Amino acid sequence: NEEIGSVLVISHLPLVGYLVSELCPGETPPMFTTSAIANVTLDESGKGTFNWQMSPCNLKMAKAI
DSSP: OOOOOOOOOOOOTTHHHHHHHHHSTTOOOOOOOTTOEEEEEEOTTSOEEEEEEEOHHHHHHHHHO
16 A cells, blocks of 8 residues: 555636635635645644645745745
């Protein structure tokens, strides 16, 4: 068995917000803008932590820095 280190999920709204709330107990489904990205880390038990989300506008500003 090879361990999986990361996964990229591409989804449509509003499913992605509900997915984050399912992976991260106690997290209200976040609102996402079109083409937004998010980072969720899972511990060994599978419990997720919602670390951040970024909209295309934020990505454009980060690229300019």
